[in-house]
Amino acid sequence: MDKSKVSMAVVRRLPRYYRYILELSDAGVDRVSSSSLAEKMGLTASQIRQDLNCFGGFGQQGYGYNVANLTQELASILGLDQGRKAIIIGAGNMGRALINNFNFRKCGVALTCAFDTETSLIGAHINGVLVRHVDELDGFQKQYKPEIAVLTMPKSAAQRMGERLCKNGIKGLWNFTTVDLHLEGIDVPVENVRFMESLMILSYRL
Amino acid sequence: MDKSKVSMAVVRRLPRYYRYILELSDAGVDRVSSSSLAEKMGLTASQIRQDLNCFGGFGQQGYGYNVANLTQELASILGLDQGRKAIIIGAGNMGRALINNFNFRKCGVALTCAFDTETSLIGAHINGVLVRHVDELDGFQKQYKPEIAVLTMPKSAAQRMGERLCKNGIKGLWNFTTVDLHLEGIDVPVENVRFMESLMILSYRL
DNA sequence: TAGATTGTTAATCGATTAACAATC
DNA sequence: TAGATTGTTAATCGATTAACAATC
Structure with a gap:
């Protein structure tokens, strides 16, 4: 199917499939049927x-899915094999927490640089990641893409x-950040992480 | 409508409604129509x-919605006015990042205590929040509910x-944590925050 | 071959959008 | 009153589930 026709409902389930299939793979399981996976995942x-x-x-009638193969296919679909480079803008608390703790590599992403405006941070290394001044951003993008x-x-700077x-x-x-970015006419996907919305939804469900 | 019959699709939009209506409220706007709000929000x-x-x-024909009223109604629907108490289990990097930076109060929640097993942390205060040993957890729950x-x-301890x-x-x-909790027969909602899935979805969409 | 399980079409279910009468 | 905009029903659209022929 044309990738552009796959619904977001499906796409949002892919990482979870990947997580379960990777777990099976790590456990040395070599094949799995849709029904056994469904039971595990509650689908x-x-x-x-x-x-x-x-x-x-990806499957085979009478057999199911080969775990190693499906792992690799899902990684490829998700683009985890693309060796992508990331930068992080803002080395405050949230930024540092991600730099120090989030496993970018597991997503096939290399965090190559951090940017901030706070003079005391410039030149420092956080978990091996150099902090540069935001003034160097444009040049950095041109060079390293x-x-x-x-x-x-801070959210006040997010839109610009x-x-x-x-x-x-x-x-x-x-x-x-907590703002919705408006990038009309620019075809760049934005994925939001919203702690506050998540906690409010939990609060509703209590 | 009976709360139990409201679909999760609707519930997951509520915090965003709340955010926009709060913004209007802060801007001193006193009424809003569904169509003007729809345009702002892209719905x-x-x-x-x-x-x-x-x-x-909550609205009125010919007038729209009163912003102050709707703000209060949404807060109430989401349970933000319930003065709930939260505890945090694990004062490692992620835990500390939340304790130091996440605004629990904006969700109407008071973070009352942190728990960990690491001796060097016990008794410390992080952003005013006391860290107790996990051994004290059961007693704390009984007393403070x-x-x-x-x-x-760590995810290895999450299920237990x-x-x-x-x-x-x-x-x-x-x-x-990255694990799916299985609490069969226990009617306790679980809201997951999944950085990794979020970044993988972005990776897919690139 | 017989059994298992997929890939895929059709049926069902739920969510979104459109339309409009009610009413402020 | 006339204009605006809701609340709500009906129509449409999309996503999930069921069923089963294909096939390993």
């Missing part, structure tokens, strides 16, 4: 087959920074 | 009216800890 076998078939026939920018700066990053050729924004 | 007016009407008729537990401990928290009366789990 229907039908949905799993429908979802995977958006991207190709990172695909992904992580937005962990998003536009600037796009103008210099960023391919996707991972937005930890 | 249809129809959807906004349908969504809000799951909870009551926190409604929400934030899970920021989830069960233990529920047995002692927790009402909801905010799960930052």
Whole structure:
């Protein structure tokens, strides 16, 4: 199926498929049927087959899915094998927490540089990642062409920074600020991480 | 409408409605129509009216919605006015980042205590929050009856800890670990925060 | 071959959008 | 009153589930 026709409902399930299949792979399991995977994941076998078939026939009748093969296919679908480069804008608390703890590599992404405006941070290394001044951003983008920018700066600067990053050729924004970015006419996907919305939804469900 | 019949699709939009309406409120706007709100948010007016009407008729024909009133209604629907208490299990990097930076109060939640097993942390205060040993957890729950537990401990301990928290009366789990909690037969909502899935989805969309 | 399980089509279910009467 | 905009029903659209022929 044409990638552009796959619904976001399906796409949002892919990383979870990947996590489960990777777990099976690590456990040394070599094949799995849609029905056994469905039971583990709390989905229907039908949905799993429908979802995977958006991207190709990875299974085999009478056998199921080869775990090693499916792992690799899912990684490829998700683009985890693309060796992408990321930069992070804002080395405050949230930024540092990500730099120190988040496993970018597991997503196939290399965090190559951090940017900030705070003079005391410039030149420092955080978990091996150099902090540069935001003034160097445009030049850095031209030279190294990172695909992904992580937005962990104050929300007041987010909209302008998003536009600037796009103008210099960023391919996707991972937005930890609370603002909705408006990038009309610019074809750059934005993925938001919203702690506060998440906690409010939990609060509703209590 | 009966709260249990409101679909999660609707519920997941509520915090965003709240954010926008709060912004209008802060800007001193006193009324808003579904169509103007729809335009700002990139939704249809129809959807906004349908969504809000799951909870009551907050608008007025020919006028629209009173911003102050709707703000208060949404806060109440989300339970932000319930003065709930939260504890956090795991004062490692993720835990400390939340304690130091996340605004629990904006969600109407008071973070009352942190728990860990690391001796060097016990007794310390992080941003005013005392770290106790996990051995004190059961007693603490009995005495203070926190409604929400934030899970920021190693994933290997998450399942057991989830069960233990529920047995002692927790009402909801905010799960930052990468595991899916299985709490069959226990009616405690779990809200997952999944950085890695979020970045993988962005990676897919590039 | 017989059994298992996929890939895929058709049926069902749920969510979104459109339309409009009610009413402020 | 006339204009605006809701609340709500009906129509459409999309996603999930069920069913089964294909096939390993």
